[in-house]
Amino acid sequence: MKVAKTSKVENKTKNKNKDYLLFKGCLIPTSLPYMEVAARKSLEILGVETTETDDFSCCPDPVGIKAVNELTWLSIGARNLSIAQELGKDILTLCNGCYETLKETSHYLTEDKNLLEKVNEILSSIKRKYSGNSVVKHIAEVLYLDIGPDQISHIIKKPLYGLKVAAFYGCHLVRPSEIMNFDDPENPKSLDELITALGADSVPRMRKMLCCGAPLLGVNMELSLKIAKENLDNIKESKADCIVTLCPFCQTQFDRNQQVVERKFNQKYNLPTFYYPELLCLALGVDIKQLGFNLHIVKVDSALNKII
Numbered sequence: 001m002k003v004a005k006t007s008k009v010e011n012k013t014k015n016k017n018k019d020y021l022l023f024k025g026c027l028i029p030t031s032l033p034y035m036e037v038a039a040r041k042s043l044e045i046l047g048v049e050t051t052e053t054d055d056f057s058c059c060p061d062p063v064g065i066k067a068v069n070e071l072t073w074l075s076i077g078a079r080n081l082s083i084a085q086e087l088g089k090d091i092l093t094l095c096n097g098c099y100e101t102l103k104e105t106s107h108y109l110t111e112d113k114n115l116l117e118k119v120n121e122i123l124s125s126i127k128r129k130y131s132g133n134s135v136v137k138h139i140a141e142v143l144y145l146d147i148g149p150d151q152i153s154h155i156i157k158k159p160l161y162g163l164k165v166a167a168f169y170g171c172h173l174v175r176p177s178e179i180m181n182f183d184d185p186e187n188p189k190s191l192d193e194l195i196t197a198l199g200a201d202s203v204p205r206m207r208k209m210l211c212c213g214a215p216l217l218g219v220n221m222e223l224s225l226k227i228a229k230e231n232l233d234n235i236k237e238s239k240a241d242c243i244v245t246l247c248p249f250c251q252t253q254f255d256r257n258q259q260v261v262e263r264k265f266n267q268k269y270n271l272p273t274f275y276y277p278e279l280l281c282l283a284l285g286v287d288i289k290q291l292g293f294n295l296h297i298v299k300v301d302s303a304l305n306k307i308i
Helices: 027-031 033-045 064-068 070-087 096-111 113-126 139-147 149-155 190-196 221-237 248-256 258-265 276-283
Strands: 005-007 020-023 050-052 091-093 136-138 164-168 242-245 273-275
Touching: 020 070, 027 033, 027 248, 033 139, 033 273, 033 276, 064 070, 070 096, 070 113, 091 096, 091 139, 096 113, 096 136, 096 248, 136 139, 139 149, 139 190, 139 276, 149 190, 164 190, 190 276, 221 248, 221 258, 242 248, 242 276, 248 258, 248 273, 273 276
Parallel strands: 020 050, 020 091, 091 136, 164 242, 242 273
Antiparallel strands: 005 050
């Protein structure tokens, strides 16, 4: 195993936040680097230390791969979890899908010893073993539970007053609720409270927990875009200035595919879509030039002009 790299930063919130093993997943480092930049910068400012390893693979995907071969899905997930166990670290993910896969894998293999034995038989071919009982947290969980909206609201430097935000949780952050055990699966509040902690307004809307539609892109694009349209229609009706996500797949659906929806259905939305740590960075006083807003497909100027 390659030696882990640790990023030690001054704990500017005076919290005793633990050192997490950062699990970046596939989509963020390969296609959405601005999400990684914002996550890193905000975690550093908030005093959350992260360790990295080059040994992680794809999580893998909690929809497609799980549906094709669940044992393969569990085995790859267990391999990743075994790396964290070997390093003695809890995992921090930046992606809802990675969060669900790793947390579910830990749950299933901790509860079912026969299944764990099957997985470890597979892992033995690469000289690895998993023992269960891993701790996996999403970045939203760390921000909401380890630090908290109240503390965030007290340390921000540039409140985002006047910005109306549509909070988009995505499916995998809170479901299945008996395993994720983070927030209410039907009416979650964590992201809304993290948004208001920045001084912005989290606006209510219809069908808040509707899937973004991204998992269907490779199977039924027509249906995927219809679901995206319904979300965009509801968000537009709410008078939100922008969308805030916690997931790279939701981010892709509403940023990269928003123009596809507009062309297909002859609509115009112009809804900038941000990953929550991007807005957090702005409120914490990070220079806008250090963030990758130029990499967004939907121009973000209409939202930024309200707060900068």
